[in-house]
Amino acid sequence: MSGSRPGGMIAIIASLVVTGVVTFLIYLAFAESLDAVRQPMTTFVPKSDNAELVHGVYKLIFWLAGAVFVGIMALTLAFSLVYRERPGREARQFHGNSRLEVVWTLIPVLLVVAMAVPTFSAMSVLSKPAPQGALQVVAVGHQWWWEFQYPELGITTANELHLPVNRPVNVTLRSVDVIHSFWVPQLTGKIDNVPGHDNHLWFTPTEARPEPYLAQCAEFCGLSHANMRFRVFVSETPAFETWVKDAKTERVAPSADLAKAGEQQFTASGCIACHTIRGNPTAVGKIGPDLTHFASRTTLASAMMDRTPENVRKWLHNPPAIKPGSLMPNLNLSPEALDKLVAYLDGLK
Ligand code: HEC
Ligand SMILES: [Cu+2]
CATH class of the missing domain: 2.60.40.420 (Cupredoxins -  blue copper proteins)
Structure with a gap:
């Protein structure tokens, strides 16, 4: 007994220290991701209705999974202490307990239901057509740049998408060559641009700001895939309308x-x-x-x-x-x- 006890204590202290260090590192990783300015590709700081919706499902699953992890680790630790082998006593094992088996089958079923219901309800919102009055944008993937068309406004631009705040935008996704994927981490999840087949996504940006929302093609599309970035500028409606007015004008002949x-x-x-x-x-x-x-x-x-x-x-x-x-x-x-x-x-x- 005198031999096993201090060793056990050291093991417990060591595992507590390791758990503490790992928790702290996870915290640091999160704190870093939550800094939307230094980490502009973060999904943890959503700035649109639909990104918020997806983030809500993510948070629920994160906390449920976290609770399962902590609960199981705590029980494992407690059982291995309480039922461990000691001098004069064997480690305790038992087999076949119907009540227990029903309980540990039911709990995961409930957890899966708790995750499935919000997941499917969010998916049904995302797959609905965009609300009436949405701004229409066509995002065309090219190797390796983005073309943005505003068919109702007669504007075509590249790599920089301008949007007004608080108005839904309906994005039609196309490609002229291979599969690309439209991804603006703070505004919308990824959907592929597939040649010969239109895809759609919609969202409503909720924060106008001077810094652009950084975005990236998210489907490997060849040599310069990693260089296929784009930017989304969300501004107040008057500023957006000024941009539209400028963007619609034709070229002015150079004078110099x-x-x-x-x-x-x-x-x-x-x-x-x-x-x-x-x-x-x-x-x-x-x-x-x-x-x-x-x-x-x-x-x-x-x-x-x-x-x-x-x-x-x-x-x-x-x-x-x-x-x-x-x-x-x-x-x-x-x-x-x-x-x-x-x-x-x-x-x-
Ligand atoms: C064979 C077709 C072709 C020719 C000819 C061509 N370009 Fe380009 N250009 C492209 C493509 C494709 C891109 C997009 C490259 C990318 O970002 O991957 C591009 C990009 C550019 C860009 C950057 C645009 C942006 O918004 O990012 C400029 C500026 C440009 N070209 C100017 C010129 C000028 C000036 C000439 C003539 C000297 C020229 N190009 C000739 C195909 C061409
Ligand atoms: Cu790509």
């Missing part, structure tokens, strides 16, 4: 000489074959992003870089060097051609 030369270069270098600039009758290409209001975007190449003149230049110099596999080829542009094109693109407000 360098930018004018850039517009000619844009045609001469064949950019017009792949890019649309509304109001420039020759630029009607559909392979790459619509550049009509390129200079009002904050990033380029699906949020790989900030849209600064230096970065635009780097991009035009050799796109596949920046984005592996990029379908915009290296056009071997001269430094002078780059100067002109950068000046032109910078004026596409």
Whole structure:
């Protein structure tokens, strides 16, 4: 007895310390995820009605699973202490107790029901059509960037989706090549963009803020899948309407000489074959992003870089060097051609 007791105590203390350290680490991981500014891809801080709904189901399952875990660990510890073998007493075992077996069958059944009911009810809300009056958006996946169309407004843009706060948005998901997946962690769960088949999702953003909601393609789609990011800007209705007004306007012919030369270069270098600039009758290409209001975007190449003149230049110099596999080829542009094109693109407000 004298030999086994201190060893047992040490084992108990050691397991308590390990449990404490693990709990603390889990807490740290959560605290980090809850910081939506430093962890902008968190799902723990939902900012839309439907993301909140999904998060509610998640929380319920988390706490139920947590209770099961803690309960079972506590019982295991208690039983191994109370019924352990001691000098002069054998470890106690027993077999066959119908009442006990019914209880430990019923408890999991109840737990599964408690999780299934809210899960199916949330799923039925998510699969309903979007509410009347929802803003219509078509999100088209391309290798490796996003096209966003607002069919009712006649707007097409790329990689930056603008939405008004507190108005449902109905997103039609399409793809022109392979399967992609639309995922904005704080606003909506993932749904695939499948070629030849329209999918839908809807949500109502509930918080306007200056920082964008960061988003990412969530289905492996080839070489630059990891570089297929996008941003969602949620603003108050008047600010959104101002954006719509600007986005609907056609290109204004450049006035500065360098930018004018850039517009000619844009045609001469064949950019017009792949890019649309509304109001420039020759630029009607559909392979790459619509550049009509390129200079009002904050990033380029699906949020790989900030849209600064230096970065635009780097991009035009050799796109596949920046984005592996990029379908915009290296056009071997001269430094002078780059100067002109950068000046032109910078004026596409
Ligand atoms: C063969 C088609 C093709 C040609 C020609 C082409 N591009 Fe592109 N361009 C693309 C594609 C595709 C993308 C999207 C790349 C990505 O993000 O993966 C793109 C992206 C861009 C972007 C970034 C847009 C954004 O919002 O992220 C700019 C700017 C651009 N192209 C300018 C040009 C200019 C200027 C020329 C002519 C010198 C040109 N492109 C020629 C296909 C083309
Ligand atoms: Cu992808």
